[in-house]
Amino acid sequence: MFLYGCEEEIDSSLLEPYLGPIKVALDIDLYHSDSAIVRTHLKAPKQVEFDVGDFEFPEGIDITFFDEEGNITTTMRADKGFYIKKDNLYRGEGDVRVHNLEKDQKLSSEELFWDPNAKKIYTDKFVTIEERETLFNGTGMEADESFSEYKLFKVTNSRTILPGENN
Template sequence: MGAIRFLCTWMGAVLLLGSLFSCREDLDKSQLKNYEGPYRISHNIELLHSDSALVRTKLMAAKQLEYLNQDTEFPEGIVIHFFDKEGTLSTTIRADRGYYDRKNNLYRGEGDVQVENLQKEQKLSSEELFWDPGKEKIYTEKFVTVEEPDRIIKGTGMEADEGFNEYTFNKVTGVINNAL
């Protein structure tokens, strides 16, 4: 009687396991795709770059997304401060969204992009701007407005040093002298 009970229990278990595996649906291959989203999310970041014990740049963002290819996205905006040789804040860049392309060592700001040279009282506005830290240049191919104390310059395409001290336009579309 004990052997029959054991055999019935064993047979029941085999049938139960067999029914579990035989009812398996075909696997959806799309669910096996590699994850391409961010692998790390950071909040309220501050990145400092120094040279000769002086801070040269300070990057700040409310949110940073890092990807496996080491590219970075700043979906809630980015602010970059540039400091002169004495360590004084000289220029700021602000953008609604920011991106860092690791392979090309290139930052891109999008949306409402503002650059301000605090010492020269110059302001730049554009919808896209690139910063190349290796070449210490900022540039864009988009429409740009530059406001100076005595004039406003509008144009398409611009290149400047990263401190926004000297710049050139690809195509100037208007200059308005300030009558004040």
């Protein structure tokens, strides 16, 4: 006796879990306060949320930091941004810029991380820092989130800015 069975082929891709976005929000304007004092202001044209709680800001992200009197101390912007929920960590990529308005220090890099818990920003990528009349270049940097105190690693090709050269 022979038994023959016909089994329908199943497309295995239909059984894979969906990993794409679950929500999309436009014109994000988010304030974070602590003890009734605004600490940060996040703005983004588009925010994409994923099932695990991560966010992507595909059209850019701007974060503004405030002191206890409500004055803007530092701004941070990136062409594209990410928030990793499990690490409570933000990552900016593309043209990333930080400006400490109090000390008039400017940073540019292709990638930068902001850790709100540790109140630090850092990268292991190439960085240019403009401070007063000097450009500092290096690979790797760590700073407090206000970018008022920083450490630049593997410093190379630092130089004085010539008159009329400022951007």
